[in-house]
Amino acid sequence: MTMSRRKAISLIGGGVVLAAAASATGFLATRTPHKALEPWTAAGSYSEPRKFALSYAVLAPNPHNRQPWIVDLRQDGKVVLLRDKQRDLPMTDPHNRQIIIGLGCFLELMSIAAAHKGFDVQHDVFPHGEDGPVAVSTFKPGAQADPLFAQVMQRRSCKEPFEDKPVPAELAADLSGFATIINQAEPVAALRKLTWDAFMVEVLTPHTMRESVDLMRFGKAEINTNPDGIDLGGPLLETLMLTGQLTREDQLDPSSNGFRQGIEIYRDMLAATPAYAVLTSPANTRADQIETGRRWLRLNLMTTRLGLALHPVSQALQEYPEMAEHYKSAHDMLAQPGHTVQMLGRLGFGPEVQETPRWPLETRIAHG
Numbered sequence: 596m597t598m599s600r601r602k603a604i605s606l607i608g609g610g611v612v613l614a615a616a617a618s619a620t621g622f623l624a625t626r627t628p629h630k631a632l633e634p635w636t637a638a639g640s641y642s643e644p645r646k647f648a649l650s651y652a653v654l655a656p657n658p659h660n661r662q663p664w665i666v667d668l669r670q671d672g673k674v675v676l677l678r679d680k681q682r683d684l685p686m687t688d689p690h691n692r693q694i695i696i697g698l699g700c701f702l703e704l705m706s707i708a709a710a711h712k713g714f715d716v717q718h719d720v721f722p723h724g725e726d727g728p729v730a731v732s733t734f735k736p737g738a739q740a741d742p743l744f745a746q747v748m749q750r751r752s753c754k755e756p757f758e759d760k761p762v763p764a765e766l767a768a769d770l771s772g773f774a775t776i777i778n779q780a781e782p783v784a785a786l787r788k789l790t791w792d793a794f795m796v797e798v799l800t801p802h803t804m805r806e807s808v809d810l811m812r813f814g815k816a817e818i819n820t821n822p823d824g825i826d827l828g829g830p831l832l833e834t835l836m837l838t839g840q841l842t843r844e845d846q847l848d849p850s851s852n853g854f855r856q857g858i859e860i861y862r863d864m865l866a867a868t869p870a871y872a873v874l875t876s877p878a879n880t881r882a883d884q885i886e887t888g889r890r891w892l893r894l895n896l897m898t899t900r901l902g903l904a905l906h907p908v909s910q911a912l913q914e915y916p917e918m919a920e921h922y923k924s925a926h927d928m929l930a931q932p933g934h935t936v937q938m939l940g941r942l943g944f945g946p947e948v949q950e951t952p953r954w955p956l957e958t959r960i961a962h963g
């Protein structure tokens with residue numbers, strides 16, 4: 596639930612004066628969490644091919660920005676990818692389906708970056724079954740560069756209202772090899788309602804909302820200390836925190852103003868959606884989930900290339916009992932019988948947004 600400057604303005608209303616005062620004292624200029632964003636600058640600054648590729652892979656999209664990746668580099672020319680189980684999301688992702696999709700995004704980004712250095716990467720996924728490494732990836736010289744590498748640094752998940760402008764048929768056609776694009780009025784209206792209803796279940800179910808609130812980082816100091824999770828930063832949000840209008844307690848209390856205002860912001864954002872992108876798979880094995888992540892990453896790079904914004908909205912795809920009704924509706928609407936809807940994303944024209952925080956690569960290397 597990252598909130599932007601513009602959202603914050605609507606949130607504080609009369610409090611804009613406070614922000615102006617903060618600006619006068621130089622407070623606004625100092626709020627960027629530079630330390631948490633350093634991995635974006637470090638990307639590509641390694642000469643060792645695996646570290647070069649990994650320095651981009653850590654920029655992959657992943658649920659709640661948990662960054663559940665650990666790598667072991669002890670074998671020459673190989674990256675052994677492990678899942679950091681402390682970063683699971685047991686309430687909203689009880690079967691770790693989304694966490695594994697995020698690891699698929701990581702592997703695809705690693706491949707694209709390795710190809711830029713001339714290395715082909717073969718991924719052996721879950722070679723020892725569910726409890727072993729996620730993948731053993733072998734680097735060999737001799738790859739063709741991948742044109743989508745050019746979009747890696749600009750790729751974002753854009754959690755903002757989109758312009759009131761349809762996605763043109765030509766752009767939808769350009770994306771047809773990457774995902775199913777839904778841009779007809781009737782199914783779009785049905786998905787707007789579904790994503791909103793599912794969002795409300797998540798925020799009104801105490802244990803799922805608590806999971807998100809525990810991952811919120813309030814302001815620059817918290818974001819720099821824990822560069823993951825849901826980052827609530829920027830000058831205006833920090834002004835709200837200073838004045839007590841945005842607190843962790845409020846986010847857990849559905850009767851509070853702060854909670855209600857947050858919900859309204861999300862409602863308006865979900866409504867401002869002209870199209871959706873969907874990924875499904877016939878089966879739902881760990882390998883299918885990894886493959887979904889690889890496809891999502893490529894889709895996100897392609898939308899970036901086309902000037903479109905993409906934003907995963909996963910609530911209706913989550914597998915806990917309170918969500919069962921919306922999970923079923925999502926599947927009835929979007930998948931053939933027996934298939935799994937793996938990803939649902941808002942698609943449209945959105946504003947430019949800032950990078951999200953990352954843990955530095957060095958902190959994600961277990962050995963080597």
Ligand SMILES: Cc1cc2nc3c(=O)[nH]c(=O)nc-3n(C[C@H](O)[C@H](O)[C@H](O)COP(=O)(O)O)c2cc1C
Binds near residue numbers: 654656697751
């Ligand atoms: C499997 C998966 C599910 C996601 N679900 C959501 C979601 O429901 N809502 C949301 O705002 N972002 C969702 N995201 C986006 C992440 O929050 C985002 O990738 C992460 O915060 C890093 O930001 P970035 O993609 O802009 O680099 C999801 C991402 C993945 C890979």
